[in-house]
Amino acid sequence: MFSIHQLRTFLEVARAGSVQEAADSLVVSQPAVSSALAGLQRELGVALLERRGRGIGITAAGREVEREGRRVVALLAEIERRARSATPHGGRLRLATVTTVAEHLLAKLLAGVRSADAQIEIELEVANRERVWDWLAHWEVDLALAGRPPQDRDFRTLATRPNELVVVGAPDIAQNLSALGETTWLVREPGSGTRVATEELFAMLDIAPPRLTIGSNSAIRECLRVSLGISLLSRDAVARDLDDGALIVVPTDATPIERPWHLVAGSDREVSATASTFVDYAIATSSFVPPRLTQRLGLGGRQTAKEGSLFGR
Numbered sequence: 001m002f003s004i005h006q007l008r009t010f011l012e013v014a015r016a017g018s019v020q021e022a023a024d025s026l027v028v029s030q031p032a033v034s035s036a037l038a039g040l041q042r043e044l045g046v047a048l049l050e051r052r053g054r055g056i057g058i059t060a061a062g063r064e065v066e067r068e069g070r071r072v073v074a075l076l077a078e079i080e081r082r083a084r085s086a087t088p089h090g091g092r093l094r095l096a097t098v099t100t101v102a103e104h105l106l107a108k109l110l111a112g113v114r115s116a117d118a119q120i121e122i123e124l125e126v127a128n129r130e131r132v133w134d135w136l137a138h139w140e141v142d143l144a145l146a147g148r149p150p151q152d153r154d155f156r157t158l159a160t161r162p163n164e165l166v167v168v169g170a171p172d173i174a175q176n177l178s179a180l181g182e183t184t185w186l187v188r189e190p191g192s193g194t195r196v197a198t199e200e201l202f203a204m205l206d207i208a209p210p211r212l213t214i215g216s217n218s219a220i221r222e223c224l225r226v227s228l229g230i231s232l233l234s235r236d237a238v239a240r241d242l243d244d245g246a247l248i249v250v251p252t253d254a255t256p257i258e259r260p261w262h263l264v265a266g267s268d269r270e271v272s273a274t275a276s277t278f279v280d281y282a283i284a285t286s287s288f289v290p291p292r293l294t295q296r297l298g299l300g301g302r303q304t305a306k307e308g309s310l311f312g313r
Contacts, residue, residue: 002043004076007069009036010048014058014066067138074139078269091274092121096141098193100217101261102126104236105161106145109286113278120274128191136266142275144264147193154267158279159288165197165257167250168238169230174250177230181207184229189215197257198232204254221247232257263288 013022013033023030041048048062058066077094097106102124110122125135129146136144137153147163149155168174177183188195194217202208212229214220217237224231224238225246232255241247263279265271271279282288 002040004073006036006040006043007065008073009033010040010062011066011069011073013037013049013056014062018055070138070140078139091119091272091277092123093143093272093274093278094123094125094141095143095145095278096125096127096132096135097145098129098132098147099126100194100234100237101145103217104234104239105261105286109282112285113281116281117277120277128189129193129196130191136264139266139269142265142272143278145261146264147259147262149262149264155264156267157262157264157291158271159263159283159290160260161263161282161286161288163259163261164235165194165232165255165259166235166238167201167230167232167252167255168224168242168247169250170224170227170246171248173227173230174248177250180205180230180250180252181209184210184212186214186220186223186229186231187211188217188220189213193259194233197259201232201252201254201257205252234259261288 009022009026012025013019016022016025019033019037020030023033026033037049044061044065046061047059048065049056050059051057080092106124110124113120114122125132125141127135132141132144132146133150133153133155135141136155143158144155149157167180169177173183185198187198212223214223217233220231220233221238221241223229225241230250235242235256238247242249263282265275279288283290
């Protein structure tokens with residue numbers, strides 16, 4: 001029978017794309033990784049990896065083992081988490097979120113939860129929306145906090161929080177724009193929810209402007225402050241910049257865009273007591289509302305436009 005160690009090693013190789021990178025990540029030698037892989041393939045009786053040019057690729061059997069193996073590892077973590085959560089206090093929460101939330105919304109929420117129960121152990125993963133939803137789908141996290149969940153995944157929304165996307169820029173740029181399509185736009189990397197919203201905005205405005213791709217909101221904000229261009233960002237991400245006048249909102253016919261934050265769990269698993277505590281605290285203190293109230297208030301993510309905008313199609 002193969003070991004969990006062998007399975008974890010294979011999953012890391014599949015994630016990293018090479019034996020050496022997997023060894024570096026696991027802090028072991030390359031021969032140790034190769035030995036674990038050989039043992040796993042011998043026990044299963046199939047090849048999981050194959051040579052492809054100068055690198056390695058995953059076979060069809062390997063893809064099956066990768067998909068189910070991630071669930072096995074997640075289930076083991078779930079057993080440990082539920083055992084800890086059975087105590088009156090404490091427990092572990094595995095939370096995944098996108099960069100915007102992590103940088104601008106999550107600190108106070110985490111501090112509040114920990115203040116209410118200092119024994120709660122929180123593991124936070126931060127990535128773009130694609131990875132966040134992938135982690136949740138494979139049981140690798142308990143909750144995800146991001147934009148709209150994909151409709152083709154078996155997820156359920158536990159609460160939402162308003163989130164408004166606006167076009168912003170430094171005053172000297174924003175006040176002297178002649179055409180949105182001729183101005184440099186600072187955009188997030190592919191896979192980011194903000195990037196998707198920006199591309200949708202370009203389509204609505206029928207523009208194809210010059211772009212500069214930057215991988216974090218913080219870096220974009222710094223570039224905006226020195227008049228490098230304009231950008232579509234969450235109002236939460238630029239609240240301080242708007243307050244101090246370093247940035248201003250650029251009105252358009254298609255903005256602001258409402259894209260609520262969604263606190264989401266998998267539909268195929270029970271929400272733990274620790275995760276429920278986090279959700280309840282978010283609803284009680286951080287402007288999150290449960291799904292039924294979200295529908296009544298009309299916070300389903302519709303797009304709005306303000307009158308008197310400077311730019312249209």
